[in-house]
Amino acid sequence: MQNLTQSSEKEFLGELPPLYLKRANQKIERRRISFRWLAGTVLTALTSTLLLGGALFTALDGRQQLTIPAQAYDQESILESTKKILATKGARPSRTTTDGLPKENDIMMIPTVSREGSRDVVKEKPFLHIVSPLAAAVTGDFSYPKFNPLTIFSASNLPELTAHSNVLIYGADVEGEITFTTTDFPYDSPNLYLARQKDAVEIEELVRNTAPILNIGSTSVISVAYFDPRRFTTSENTLLSPTGAIITAENVSTLSRSTNNEYIGTYYEERLVRLNTARSILSTLKKEDVIGQEAKSISLALASNLSSDIFQRNDRLRIFFEMKNGAGQETLSNDRSIARISVYRAGAHLVSIAKAKNGTYRYAQEPARIAELSIPDKKIKLLAKSALPTIYDAIHRTALSEGITPNIVKELIRIVSFDVDFKARVRTTDGISIFLNLEEGQEKPTDRSDILYAGIKLGNTLRRYYRYLDNDTGKVGYFDENGKSAKQFLLRQPVPNGRFTSPFGMRRHPVTRVRKMHSGVDWAAPRGTPILAAGNGVVEKASWAGGSGRRTVLRHANGYKTNYLHQTRFAKGIKPGVRVRQGQIIGYVGSTGLSTGPHLHYEVVVNGNKVNPLRIKFPSGKTLKGTKLAEFKAERDRIDALLKKRQEENQMIIALN
Structure with a gap:
């Protein structure tokens, strides 16, 4: 009995032999059990930490501050309260703004119209507007061809510019996609009856005869041809005054316009502000005429979120004011x-404060973004004056750094080539503006993008170039604001790489030693250097001409001719009657005839008189006229209005001093 009692006591106290697995002499490996326990504990701790951290981050909505002032909350829903404030029945709406996400460049969605078969399609498409100083210090290694005027002005190896798309700016806002078909008006239709148009006397008689039978409050509508409604002004006509007859255009309603001070009720105004310097929240609100308890409540809520009571330099504010007018009284400061109010910094939204129904301020969701506040300030660093590049290099570096493809840059160079000295150095005030279309879904230009407008400012001169698509030929040209071609009528230097050696005027001939008139200018160049056609024209002669050697004569428009002497050979296909275009290779520099070395003797003849090619004022290139000029001006005005509107939107951000 005693042994049984001792056995039960040992079992109760745990004094039993150790457990064994499989074999009686194999003990449990305590180190293996400890490792598994440790691994499980660590994994559990990590998982718990991640879950807890994610829950806290979601609950705080990205806020890095755990404490929020109690006055920033009440029991109502933030979203519902905001809707009640901004959508009160009878209140005037605020200024409408376009929602937009921040982009690296100024990308715009613009309504366009294009021809697809027999239909016209109107829909929004992306466009890119780039404005940049040519002296900007760009980063990156850009590869582009070295400056070679021959490759720029020569048209022999370059195709004529063609449009990749036939889209035109529509000039009005649209929603979605609109398709319509335009047909001629059926003037010859047997169902169409054209009545004789009434003159002003007949219309006046008709109105005066109808006016006396009208009762007060009744309306009589009649369709008549256009006439001057001032013939029936009530201030001069006592007959029409009692009846209340009003002459208005068709589909037009007359409504007297009231100013904000005359309007009775609640309306809203939006103000965009950018701070020039760091400033306290209270002083910033004071400059906006927000004072007293309202300013203190807003300042406390903003300071708590921003962890500071000071706005930083370049912070941007979007303030939505509620304005109230009473009957017969003007707006007072305490009615505003x-x-x-929303705060943005470096393009990112920081915090929004909204007014609740009970008059307190609390945190609200970010309003729909607008590009003016979302795009961070682009800091442009200019190069030192000692390191300013040539205009040729600056255009390439600026355009390539903005994502424009090399082929589009090549087109840009060709557009401005007749007005720009590419070897000159840029100034810190020089700049360039490019407006081009993008393919749908793209944010960067591709080789299928078209330059619709290009502007380049060099010194005090601004040159502007607009694209014009000739629907008859499908060809594209660039013209100034008056419809004059960007191309010159004639080139002054048909050998772009040539060296000027002899001017126009009297001189002693280097071979005959006889003093005589030198009726052209000489451009020295290595033998075989290509010679370009100075302008569009027809080959009149291409043959040997005695002391002039091999000579080509081109006939141009308006009585102009150009002569090219001392060529070593003619280009393939150059013979009388052949049409050539400006920049086409017509021959090669040589020293045939009476010549002391390889060079081109270049002459310009006007109505049979030889003139100085370097001093004569050439007429401008192609000039648009008639309906083509009207079409060009309409597209030019749409582009100008669009870019001006964009500039005004960007200037809406008001800097506080």
Whole structure:
């Protein structure tokens, strides 16, 4: 009995032999059990930490501050309260703005119209507007061809510019996609009856005869041809005054316009502000005429979120004011309060404060973004004056750094080539503006993008070039704001790489030693250097001409001719009657005839008189006329209005001093 009692006591106290697995002499390996326990504990701790951290981050909505002032909350829903403030029945709406996400460049969605078969399609498409100083210090290694005027002006190896798309700016805002078909008006239709148009006397008689039978409050509508409604002004006509007859155009309603001070009720105004310097929140609100308890409540809520009571330099504010007018009284300062204020920094939204129904301020969701506030300030660093590049290099570096493809840059160089000295150095005030279309879904230009407008400012001169698509030929040209071609009528230097050696005027001939008139200019160049056609024209002669050696004569428009002497050979296909275009290779520099070395003797003849090619004022190139000029001006005006509107939107951000 005693042994049984001791056995039960040992079992109760745990004094039993150790457990064994499989074999009686194999003990449990305590180190293996400890490792598994440790691994499980660590994994559990990590998982718990991640879950807890994610839950806290979601609950705080990205806020890095755990404490929020109690006055920033009440029991109502933030979203519902904001809707009640901004959508009160009877209140005037605020200024409408376009929602937009921040982009690296100024990308715009613009309504366009294009021809697809027999239909016209109107829909929004992306466009890119780039404005940049040519002296900007760009980063990156850009590869582009070295400056070679021959490759720029020569048209022999370059195709004529063609449009990759036939889209035109529509000039009005649209929603979605609109398709319509335009047909001629059926003047010859037997169902169409054309009545004789009434003159002003007949219309006046008709109105005066109808006016006396009208009762007060009744309306009589009649369709008549256009006439001057001032013939029936009530101030001069006592007959029409009692009846209340009003002459208005068709589909037009007459409504007297009231100013904000005359309007009775609540309306809203939006103000965009950018701070030039760091400033306290209270002083910033004071400059916006927000004072007293309202300013203190907003300042406390903003300071708590921003962890500072000071706005930083370049911070941007979007302030939505609630304005109230009473009957017969003008707006007072205490009738103007902030309905919502949002703070942006470096393009990112920081915090929004909205006014609740009970008059307190609390945190609200970010309003729909607008590009003016979302795009961070682009810091442009200019190169030192000692390191300023040539205009040729600056255009390439600036355009390539903005994502424009090399082929589009080549087109840009060709557009401005007749007005720009590419070897000159840029100034710190020089700049370039490019407006081009993008393919749908793209944010960067491709080789299928078209330059619709290019502007380049060099010194005090601004040159502008607009694209014009000739629907008859499908060809593209670039013209100035008056419809004059960007191309010159004639080139002054048909050998782009040539060296000027002899001017126009009297001189002693280097071979005959006889003093005589030198009726052209000489451009020295290595033998075989290509010679370009100075302008569009027809080959009149291409043959040997005695002391002139091999000579080509081109006939141009308006009585102009150009002569090219001392060529070593003619280009393939150059013979009388052949049409050539400006920049086409017509021959090669040589020293045939009476010549002391390889060079081109270049002459310009006007109505049979030889003139100085370097001093004569050439007429401008092709000039648009008639319906083509009207079409060009319409597209030019749409582009100008669009870019001006964009500039005004960007200038809406008001800097506080």
